[in-house]
Amino acid sequence: MTGSRRREPLVAAAFLMPYLILFAVFVLTPVAYGFWISLHNWHILSAQAPFVGVKNYLGVVRDDRFWRSLMQTGYFVLLTVPAGNLLSLLMAVGLNQRIRGEAVYKVCFYMPVVTSVSVLAVTWRWLYARDIGILNYYLGVPVDWLNDPKLVMPSLAMMSIWWGAGGNMLIYLAALKAIPKEQLEAASLDGANSSQRFLKVSVPSITPAVLFCTVMSVIGASQVFGQSYILTGGGPADRSLTVSLYMYQMGFGQYQLGYACAVAYLLFFFVFAFSAIQFRLMARAFVGSS
Amino acid sequence: MEGLGGGPVRKTLAIALIFAVVGCSPKGYAPRDRDGVLHLDFWNGFSGPDGTTMERIVKRFNASHHDIQVRMQIIPWGTYYDKLTLSLAFGGAPDVFVLHAQRVPEYASHGALADVDRYVRDYGPDPRDFMSRQWNAGLFNGTRYALPLDCHPLGLYYNRGLFKEAGISRPPANEAEFEADARRLTAPAKGKWGFVITDFHLVGSTVFDQYGGGLMTPDLTRSALDQPASLDAVNRMIGWVKDGGICPKPDPGGSWGAFQTGRAAMAIQGIWMIDSVAHQEGLDVAAAPVPRFGPKQAVWASSHCMCMPARLPSDRKKAAWTFMKYLSDNSLEWAKAGQVPIRRSILKSPEFQSLPIQREFAKELPYVVYEPFSVSVNQTASFADIAVESAVQGVESPRAALKTAAQRVNRVLELR
Known part of the structure; x- marks a missing residue:
């Protein structure tokens, strides 16, 4: 007995190793190597990549386009995360009512999540097209969804919410289903109506799910790329340029890999800091509610 | 919303690693x-x-x-x-x-x-x-x-059917003819336009070249976007779009479509677009040299x-x-x-x-203008395009947009 217990860490390591090796080779090493690259003037075609220290970082923070892209990425997060999570939660609550054909709805709502962003973006380009788009056809007004500097981010956000809502919906639904029935029954016996049951019993129980979904949504939305890359290319006039797209333009449009890696690291820093703050705030709220 | 980003940061870093690994063994x-x-x-x-x-x-x-x-x-x-x-x-x-x-x-x-x-x-x-x-x-x-x-230079594509309807016998050769023709072909209430901007880069470069401004000075050392000639060029383009103009608000996604479907009578595009209009039924399209809008005859080419x-x-x-x-x-x-x-x-x-x-x-060959033969053109060209787009779309004043663009270009040129 004691012998097998002593072997346990080894067994655990054996199970973890395949993932750890892949993680080390394909995530950790590139992440570290990316930092190394960010310290060099690294053009793909150049034979030498001279070490330049933090020059790339200084270049990025002095570039007005970086700050614009950062502000717009923040705007995108604000537009998508609260509204998207609310929609996911509403769909989950709806599906939790033991309705007929629940599985069909689930599949329908989840379908966009498994579809690639390029396919969706190309489809939405047709929906959004000013003169020949279906959206404007039914609205009857030529709305410039993707070409109006003020409308472009909300348009991208709308598509993104539709795209991603199904993923969080499943998590919320699982959390809702995990609430012990006894608690809800007890609440109704005590005279709580359905909205009171939802707010006082269900919501506190699913707080961990809300925390998880919000943080993941923020991280995901901060890296928004495919939507603006395919639908607008960052336009009109850079008004849908996001940090990831800016990084891509620097890295693969201009082949300035050092600079692009510096942008990547700055984005990483911002997302990391923001997630940490979020965890703190949400954890406090979580403790306060229980 | 797990799918929102797709992790491009991580992807870039991974690709960077692949470069390093692959780089060790060049193919013979x-x-x-x-x-x-x-x-x-x-x-x-x-x-x-x-x-x-x-x-x-x-x-x-x-x-x-x-x-x-x-x-x-x-x-x-x-x-x-x-x-x-x-x-x-x-x-x-x-x-x-x-x-x-x-x-x-x-x-x-x-x-x-x-x-x-x-x-x-x-x-x-x-x-x-x-x-x-x-x-x-x-x-x-x-x-x-x-x-x-x-x-492959740009040319003026024009819809011969619409020209005939409006009683215009030949394509315009200069700004005055261009504006007059376009005005006769424009009826905003009916969704008809004389001209449509299909590409800020191509049209913008051409107009810059005709006025003598543009991305870089001839010696390629600094930007010419903050020179008065560049401002004149941008104002010319704004004039086409501004209220009562001859050109709809540009929509990079659908503007060529407007020309293809006969909602716009003229467009400036590359010779490579011939194929997309040549075989379209009911569309009678011809091409002519790009009119002279500014002081100099010039047209973008590559x-x-x-x-x-x-x-x-x-x-x-x-x-x-x-x-x-x-x-x-x-x-x-x-x-x-x-x-x-x-x-x-x-x-x-x-x-x-x-x-x-x-x-x-081919008539344009003697006066076509290539993009500046600068090592930094790929890095800077989009700055000019953004300025043209901002100014023409009314997002920013032309002066401010050009000033920003010139600063961006100069920053890249100084770093070299």
Whole structure:
């Protein structure tokens, strides 16, 4: 007995190793190597990549386009995360009512999540097209969804919410289903109506799910790329340029890999800091509610 | 919302690692096969009907050359430069490849391209047979790195049906005629427009060139976007769009569609767009040289330039040059796919003169303007485009937009 217990860490390591090796080779090493690259003037075609220290970082923070892209990425997060999570939660609550054909709805709502962003973006380009788009056809007004500097981010956000809502919906639904029935029954016996049951019993129980979904949504939305890359290319006039797209333009449009890696690291820093703050705030709220 | 980002940060870093790993083992070139035949790889981005034409020319070359056989690979332009750049940096590069004229300085400055002056001298073609502006494409710091194959300028596409309806007999040649014609063709209430801006970069560059401003000063040391001429050029374009104008608010996604469907009577676009309007039923389109809007006659153009990698062994270089020269010598065939040849002998030939649209575009050859042959053009060109777009769309005042753009361009030029 004691012998097998002593072997346990080894067994655990054996199970973890395949993932750890892949993680080390394909995530950790590139992440570290990316930092190394960010310290060099690294053009793909150049034979030498001279070490330049933090020059790339200084270049990025002095570039007005970086700050614009950062502000717009923040705007995108604000537009998508609260509204998207609310929609996911509403769909989950709806599906939790033991309705007929629940599985069909689930599949329908989840379908966009498994579809690639390029396919969706190309489809939405047709929906959004000013003169020949279906959206404007039914609205009857030529709305410039993707070409109006003020409308472009909300348009991208709308598509993104539709795209991603199904993923969080499943998590919320699982959390809702995990609430012990006894608690809800007890609440109704005590005279709580359905909205009171939802707010006082269900919501506190699913707080961990809300925390998880919000943080993941923020991280995901901060890296928004495919939507603006395919639908607008960052336009009109850079008004849908996001940090990831800016990084891509620097890295693969201009082949300035050092600079692009510096942008990547700055984005990483911002997302990391923001997630940490979020965890703190949400954890406090979580403790306060229980 | 798990799918929102797809982790491009991580992807970039991963790709960077792959570069490093792959970079250790550049691919060698296959030697001659047993019969002494040399196989050359030829890459280009001709994914449209032009690819079919090029394929035919390559087939003919292969049939007439027993010791050299060319394998052509078409990679759509959208991903072409990524793939080509990686192959040049880390191995697997083709023997012959196409670069747009404005990309030659960038690749040459990093030592990726073979110097071909010697081949021109020893094997031809005769430089005197080339139109002089076009022959300059492929030069960097006085050394030749590419053989230009063609020239693709912009032209004024106009809807002959709509022109006839409005009683206009010939395409406009200058700003006054252009505005007058466009005004007669414009009826905003009916959704009819005289003109449509289909591309900020192409139209913007052309108008800048006509006014004498633009991305960089002629010595390529700083931006010319903050010069008064650039402001005049942008104001000209704003005038087309501003209320009561002749051009709808530009919509880069659908503007060419507006021309194709007859909602706009004129558009300025590249010769490569011929194919998208030539075979459309009920659409009677013709082309003419771009009108003169500013003080100077000028129009944006580029060329497909044939290059070979610097690291190519010399016997392959010689074979590659044989093939490149063959393509140039046979560029009449290539012209039929919607290109303008740049060899004087071909331009004069009756066969070329019988191509109605190409013939019109060819009139522009003496005054076309290439993008600045600067190593930084790829890094900076979008700054000018953004300024033009902001100003024309009314997002920013033209002066402020141009000032920002000039600062951005200068920052890149100073860092070099």
